[in-house]
Amino acid sequence: MSLQLDARQRAMLAEMGIKVWLPTAENKSIPPETKVVGKAAPITQPIARPIAQPVVETIAKLPTVERSLPSGINVMNWIQLQQAVSTCNACGLCEGRVSAVFGSKLLAENPSNANWLIVGEHADDQEEFESQAFVGPAGELLDNMLKAMGLQRAPDVSQPIAKPQAFVTHAIKCKPSNHRKSTQQEIQTCHAHLKRQIELIKPRVILAMGQSAIQSLLKESVPDIEKMVLGKLRGEIYRYQDIPVIVTYPPSYLLKSAGDKSKAWRDLCLALRVASGPQNAGN
Ligand code: SF4
Numbered sequence: 001m002s003l004q005l006d007a008r009q010r011a012m013l014a015e016m017g018i019k020v021w022l023p024t025a026e027n028k029s030i031p032p033e034t035k036v037v038g039k040a041a042p043i044t045q046p047i048a049r050p051i052a053q054p055v056v057e058t059i060a061k062l063p064t065v066e067r068s069l070p071s072g073i074n075v076m077n078w079i080q081l082q083q084a085v086s087t088c089n090a091c092g093l094c095e096g097r098v099s100a101v102f103g104s105k106l107l108a109e110n111p112s113n114a115n116w117l118i119v120g121e122h123a124d125d126q127e128e129f130e131s132q133a134f135v136g137p138a139g140e141l142l143d144n145m146l147k148a149m150g151l152q153r154a155p156d157v158s159q160p161i162a163k164p165q166a167f168v169t170h171a172i173k174c175k176p177s178n179h180r181k182s183t184q185q186e187i188q189t190c191h192a193h194l195k196r197q198i199e200l201i202k203p204r205v206i207l208a209m210g211q212s213a214i215q216s217l218l219k220e221s222v223p224d225i226e227k228m229v230l231g232k233l234r235g236e237i238y239r240y241q242d243i244p245v246i247v248t249y250p251p252s253y254l255l256k257s258a259g260d261k262s263k264a265w266r267d268l269c270l271a272l273r274v275a276s277g278p279q280n281a282g283n
Helices: 007-015 055-061 078-087 125-130 136-148 184-201 211-218 251-256 258-276
Strands: 114-122 165-172 205-209 237-240 243-248
Touching (some): 078 184, 114 211, 114 258, 136 258, 184 211, 211 243, 251 258
Parallel strands (some): 114 165, 114 205
Antiparallel strands (some): 237 243
């Protein structure tokens, strides 16, 4: 039985906080006995829900990716090594990359005339697009640093080789996504490529620019290197397979922290002394 109320009675009930269900166009079809004032009608039938698949079963169905370094890296020549890096899938950084950055692009010759090796951290957006290490503003700053040291980037095919050459590369050849830091595993995996580059170039001195470069090059010689900050490692001469290694800031950092440029210059001066002869290195 429905309750017939006039406007004045409804206003009085509202004032007292009493709600009254009134038929509307939408719920006219609901039988009056199911209409409850002030609380929801009881649900007599259970609601059917989709049954979730076990996570373990879902993961097991994903295809397993076989990850491995190209075989025979330690006997590859310069061309073979470039090809191996360009198709390497040894770590997850290969997924979605535009290109791996070997160092300089289209370098057909082993830069055995490069006395210097500059090792940065890893490829970035612009570098992977251009397939070349140290491009853009950071690359310009590096070139200016090299110029100040009397060096030129190898190979500078536009110029006669008039100055000592520096080959530039990164510890990690592919770009980590979302500008995150490289992991220890990525550094260690990609080290095989850097190691072979060093064996082929045989530089007189290596400049390690940045944390990943330091960890890749000094893991064997400095205990707990992954826990040490770059600033504490500066000013010393380290060794990688008997080649002197000098630690300094990467150009990308110096662009943001110009106050540390004077410290970087001191590092470069130390590297110059080392390159000109070990007897001068400690002066
Ligand atoms: S970062 Fe190095 S190890 Fe990882 S896929 Fe690229 S080239 Fe291979």
